[in-house]
Amino acid sequence: MSVINNLEKIKRLMSFDSDDDFYFVQIYRRKKDNPTITGLETKSRHTIKSYYISSIEHLDRKFPEMVALAELFNARVYFNPNKRSYKRCSLESLSKLAQGIANGQYTPLEGLYNSVCGSSHNDKQKKWVVDIDDGLEEKNGTICAYIILTGGEIYERIPTSGGYHYITSPFNLKGFTDFINERINTVGDIKELPDIHKNNPTLLYYKQND
Numbered sequence: 001m002s003v004i005n006n007l008e009k010i011k012r013l014m015s016f017d018s019d020d021d022f023y024f025v026q027i028y029r030r031k032k033d034n035p036t037i038t039g040l041e042t043k044s045r046h047t048i049k050s051y052y053i054s055s056i057e058h059l060d061r062k063f064p065e066m067v068a069l070a071e072l073f074n075a076r077v078y079f080n081p082n083k084r085s086y087k088r089c090s091l092e093s094l095s096k097l098a099q100g101i102a103n104g105q106y107t108p109l110e111g112l113y114n115s116v117c118g119s120s121h122n123d124k125q126k127k128w129v130v131d132i133d134d135g136l137e138e139k140n141g142t143i144c145a146y147i148i149l150t151g152g153e154i155y156e157r158i159p160t161s162g163g164y165h166y167i168t169s170p171f172n173l174k175g176f177t178d179f180i181n182e183r184i185n186t187v188g189d190i191k192e193l194p195d196i197h198k199n200n201p202t203l204l205y206y207k208q209n210d
Helices: 007-013 056-072 086-102 109-119 140-149 173-187
Strands: 002-005 021-030 045-053 076-079 128-133 154-160 163-168 195-197 202-208
Touching (some): 021 056, 056 076, 056 202, 086 109, 140 163, 140 173
Antiparallel strands (some): 021 076, 154 163
């Protein structure tokens, strides 16, 4: 077994401007990692637990519990690098709850709040996740150079089970895509565009079965 523990890298991505700030962390049991588990036949993942992290010390306190749950359920701990706002998430949850009730839908409050936390962020320093698979990692110098050339800053390189996540500032997406496509079509050393996510989580912890 190999362990991917990105706690120290993740902590370098965190900052807090007020008591309203928090980071959203979830433990997922993924169908990909548990193909024979009952209950995952019709969905790609099941959420074991969600956390609303309000300080680096809070993350340190909760991390042993996250590790224990992840190992118990053969699950992964994911951290969204974009800050959330308690106020904004609460107000959006109330709005969605009222809309649902008006339409005869009565979503459980925990699921509704977590859904809002997963999509709504309030980070002035927005962070993108650039997903580099193993096959592209040897070209990471070229890809990183293009991120920088198109106005981006690379904050962290996060190991994953299948490659790396580069946590970056926003950059000129069209310019980056044009650069990489030209490299694909002319030089040929890069085979495909990396996936770029504007509001996705990255891997905090996973004990991987080899």
